[in-house]
Amino acid sequence: MxxxxxxxxxxxxxxxxxxxxxxxxxxxxxxxxxxxxxxxxxxxxxxxxxxxxxxxxxxxxxxxxxxxxxxxxxxxxxxxxxxxxxxxxxxxxxxxxxxxxxxxxxxxxxxxxxxxxxxxxxxxxxxxxxxxxxxxxxxxxxxxxxxxxxxxxxxxxxxxxxxxxxxxxxxxxxxxxxxxxxxxxxxxxxxxKVNAEFVMASIHPQLSEKGTSKHQVELDLVNFIQDLLYESEEGPEHLADEDGPRSITPARFLQWITGQGHVPLLPSEKKDFAVVVKFNHNCEADFGNHSICYPVVSSCAKTIVLPVKHMKSYSQFRMVLLEAFHLGQEFNNV
Structure with a gap:
């Protein structure tokens, strides 16, 4: 191997x-x-x-x-x-x-x-x-x-x-x-071809209990992901970082989180393929008082953790996630 x-x-x-x-x-x-x-x-x-x-x-x-x-x-x-x-x-x-x-x-x-x-x-x-x-x-x-x-x-x-x-x-x-x-x-x-529809079908969000305020906020973030992916299909060039070499696309978004930017080849692999989305509602406990923090990606576990506090609106979500995408192309965390 x-x-x-x-x-x-x-x-x-x-x-x-x-x-x-x-x-x-x-x-x-x-x-x-x-x-x-x-x-x-x-x-x-x-x-x-x-x-x-x-x-x-x-x-x-x-x-x-x-x-x-x-x-x-x-x-x-x-x-x-x-x-x-x-x-x-x-x-x-x-x-x-x-x-x-x-x-x-x-x-x-x-x-x-x-x-x-x-x-x-x-x-x-x-x-x-x-x-x-x-x-x-x-x-x-x-x-x-x-x-x-x-x-x-x-x-x-x-x-x-x-x-x-x-x-x-x-x-x-x-x-x-x-x-x-x-x-x-x-x-x-x-x-x-990896498109927005495939990525969204692969996303498995770990949601809070229905009826809670956390649950609604988490649903909003999942919708933000969907909006961003469809926006990238319409014209990925305007989602590019001014200093970054690559614009975000559904395939590159998937590769960022999982390491692969393609649809699994085997039907069994495709059936079990999942991207787990978690939500951090209390990032102050991890980082203390701070003005911004970014999503944490674990490619081997195919997981992304979103900092809820810094993504309350779509504009905030878009800015934080795109900055994390363009600055987080390396495997830095062990």
């Missing part, structure tokens, strides 16, 4: 640090080694990374993430996942939208909008893609087809190396045997 410790942070890994690490690693892999539209990405063409064996490492990290509670890499294009399953590329399933490389996509756009004269200026780029016919406006369609096939076929060695990494834990064998079952782990489907 992977155990994680972060330099400069005092957290002890009982699961949350591992999930935090894997969440950041998978997100970094998507940015660094893949390109294309969201959730329809292909490996970035890089012979330097291929020669260094980095795509094998990528496959190993993705296998560890899937095996040990990290996020699923649901950013693969359908054709790339199909190749991982059967090692074959079906040309009939490819079109220009399959091309992920930004330069080749630009070349396709230039060919489609070209005149006879401007097309001649693209001769070298077209020939480099393996087109051997006459370069003329009458051949625009086969030229685009050649560029599409070139963009895909040159990625085969990279995908083969990625498959080697996925052999860790026998994952690649499972993909080959059960391609339809494993597909939602690589190709985006339904019910995988």
């Amino acid at each position: 992977l155990k994680v410790s972060f330099f400069g942070e005092a957290g002890i890994d009982t699961g949350a640090l591992r999930k935090e690490f894997l969440t950041e690693m998978v997100a970094g892999i998507e940015t660094r080694f893949f390109e294309g539209p969201p959730h329809q990405k292909s490996p970035r063409y890089s012979l330097t990374d291929f020669d260094s064996g980095l795509f094998r490492t990528v496959g190993e990290i993705l296998a560890v993430s899937l095996a040990q509670g990290g996020p699923a890499p649901t950013f693969f294009s359908q054709w790339a996942y199909s190749y991982l399953c059967n090692g074959q590329i079906n040309p009939t399933q490819l079109d220009k939208n399959t091309v992920a490389d930004s330069q080749l996509r630009l070349l396709i756009d230039q060919v489609e909008s070209s005149t006879e004269q401007s097309l001649q200026g693209l001769t070298d780029e077209i020939l480099n893609c393996g087109f051997t016919g006459a370069i003329s406006v009458q051949n625009k369609e086969p030229i685009v087809r050649a560029i599409t096939l070139h963009a895909v076929l040159r990625l085969q060695p990279i995908l083969e190396q990625l498959k080697e990494g996925l052999q860790l834990y026998g994952l690649h064998l499972l993909i080959k045997q059960y391609p339809e079952i494993c597909q939602p782990l690589f190709v985006l489907g339904g019910d995988v």
